[in-house]
Amino acid sequence: MKPILMKGHERPLTYLKYNREGDLLFSCSKDSTPTVWFADDGERLGTYIGHHGAVWSCDVSRDSRRLITASADQTAKLWDVQTGTQLFTFEFDTPVRAVDFAPGDKLAVITTDPFFDIRTSSIHVKTISSDPDEQTGDSVLTINGIRGRTKAVWGPLNKTIISAGEDAIVRMWDSETGQLLNESSKENGHHENITSLSMSEDGSHFLTGSLDKSAILWNTRTLEIIKTYVSKRPINAVAMSPLFDHVVVGGGQEACWVTTTAHRAGNFEAIFFDKIRGEEIGTVKGHFGPINTLAFNPDGRSFASGGEDGYVRLHHFDQDYFVDAK
Secondary structure: OOOEEEOOOOOOEEEEEEOOOOOEEEEEEOOOOOEEEEOOOOOEEEEOOOOOOOEEEEEEOOOOOEEEEEEOOOEEEEEEOOOOOEEEEEEOOOOEEEEEEOOOOOEEEEEEOOEOOEOOEEEEEEEOOOOHHHOOOOEEEEEEEEOOOEEEEEOHHHOEEEEEEOOOOEEEEEOOOOOEEEEOOOOOOOOOOEEEEEEOOOOOEEEEEEOOOEEEEEEOOOOOEEEEEEOOOOEEEEEEOOOOOEEEEEEOOOHHHHHHOOOOOOOOOEEEEEOOOOOEEEEEOOOOOOEEEEEEOOOOOEEEEEEOOOOEEEEEOOHHHHHHHO
């Protein structure tokens, strides 16, 4: 499986996202310029100019017309995917960590970080207008008081919001009232910073990765643990195959510590697990620093990884992968 190396960012990658059709791949980086690529051959199509800080995450609407980005410059921006035009800027008092369009694209959940005298994270729900001229920055719901940096995604039927972050707790919120419906415990769940959160396509389960060197598959409705995947390295990124029962995780020891360890190996490969049995089934090497983000193409025939080394690596599976997976 020979990867396509995509060098379009000057600083470490932070997030990767495919559109629903799987023909476009969006990348975010600490260099403040979200970028869009052809997902088949890695051709760079363009960048979205306007942020003034690291861009931590993005999401693309179901019709691939709009992109939303989250940045350390204390804004989330809406963009026209095709032209790169800024459609609207949501302004906040603290850095913006994560964004996620609700199915239907009429709402978006946005999380903001603690910053100076604002010592907790917040979750904001915004209405997304089909007409950019009618777009406002008003929040229809704000949830405050979460300790540490937090990510959030929509639950089934947009009725709940799932959040997770530095305090190692997974929480389920009512998306209309903001009421806390359920939360995980450190006795059974993660024990350190939850770095990544990925919802399944049908919304029935989701996957989290943590610096505690584990990834956990959760039942979305009950927050019961379905399966735990144990790694030998801190996990920064997780993704689930839409085609097979496969989970991929990535991370690695921080680059600044690699030369001080006995083995002098950062464990920067992407690791595949059998989703049901929890067994490791393979690895994909290549990055020269920790993997920060992973994404599966919606067709399940390829995946992308982004690392601290500033590269996006696009992997199209060999035919053997499909034969062995069956």
